Amino acid sequence: MKIRAAVVVALVVATATACARFTAPDSPPPLTTANPPTPPGMVVAPPGGPVSAEADTDDCNRLASLRPMPLPPPGQMPPRTAMAQIAANGRLIVGIDTGSNPFSFRDPLSGDLRGFDVDLAREISKAIFNDPNRIEFRVTRPADRIHVLESNQVDIVVKTMSITCERRKQIDFSSPYYVAAQRILAVNNSKINAAEDLAGKRVCVANGATSAQRVRRIVPTATLVETATWADCLVLLQQSGVDAVSTDDAILAGLATQDPWLHLVGPSLGEEYYGIGIRKGRDDLVRFINAVLVTLAANGRWRSIVDEWLSVLGTHPTLPRPVYRD
Secondary structure, eight states: OHHHHHHHHHHHHHHHHHHHHHSOOSSOOOOSOSSOOOOTTOEEEOTTOOOOOGGGOOTTOTTEEOOOOOOOOTTOOOTTSHHHHHHHHTSEEEEEOSEETTTEEEOTTTOOEESHHHHHHHHHHHHHHSOTTOEEEEEOOGGGHHHHHHTTSOSEEOSSOBOOHHHHTTEEEOSOOEEEEEEEEEETTSSOOSGGGGTTOEEEEETTOTHHHHHHHHOTTOEEEEESSHHHHHHHHHTTSSSEEEEEHHHHHHHHTTOTTEEEESSOSOEEEEOOEEETTOHHHHHHHHHHHHHHHHHTHHHHHHHHHSGGGOSOOOOOOOEEOO
16 A cells, blocks of 8 residues: 555656646746857847838839739630740749748648748649649748849749838739738747837847838837848747847747747737739739739638638738729
8 A cells, every 4th residue: 555655646746747847937948058059141230220111101102013814714824924934834933931930831740831821822823724733932031032033033922022112113013912010029028018128129030021120210229130031030039149029920920839938019010011022024924913812812712821821810811902003
């Protein structure tokens, strides 16, 4: 009996220890590495840099796109069009990210790319080939999105790309397919609860993202730490290399799901309208993609993609109303 009682006591102690082990404390454990490595390509921009409000202006009527064309049957693209050229190449080449969960990320089990932007790109492939898998994804850094279009390395970029007047000088955009709100990601027990709390702090942004300029304008005393990817920002925040990350709420929510000690704070710092990037001179492809977006909204497919990938936000987003300039 004494042996049995001892076993029971041991089991109770072990169970209690296991429960304690898996109960997340209020703050993350301290770092064990004295000098954690910094991500490659990281740039620190101290306070006092140039400020641009371009992301919030609409001097160019930036959200207006070309009117949709009647959609041709899949597999029957009109001759001498960008879609016919893509069909002749046998695949749609798409610039995309692998570290922007839930928009585009690599599934750790299958290795496949998944997410909102991935599904949207597959719908465009389906409209051209009647096959969602006739597609080649090329991993593209935020800072390289315009370059890969202008250099003809990809057909389109579907990569949480905000429509701005400055970018419209270089490339064309589809109608907006999603509107996000820029917010802040911070550690649970930090004293960062709103934009004003970023004063004098280190804030991580991805190089080439419009969110950097908005932070600079709202909090001029913040130090911007620019990295190649949002995944690098997550690592820096976990290593206490930065105090916060600021970008669109959907991207931040995806980062927060990977760490129980992180959460989104504060109201929106501004809206970002995502569009599909297209090389200039391909008006027919712009009209074709806009027609695909209209169809996805009408048949409920856009809603099903949103429900699958963006439920983490706890909101019920709607497709932005398109504006056409001709």
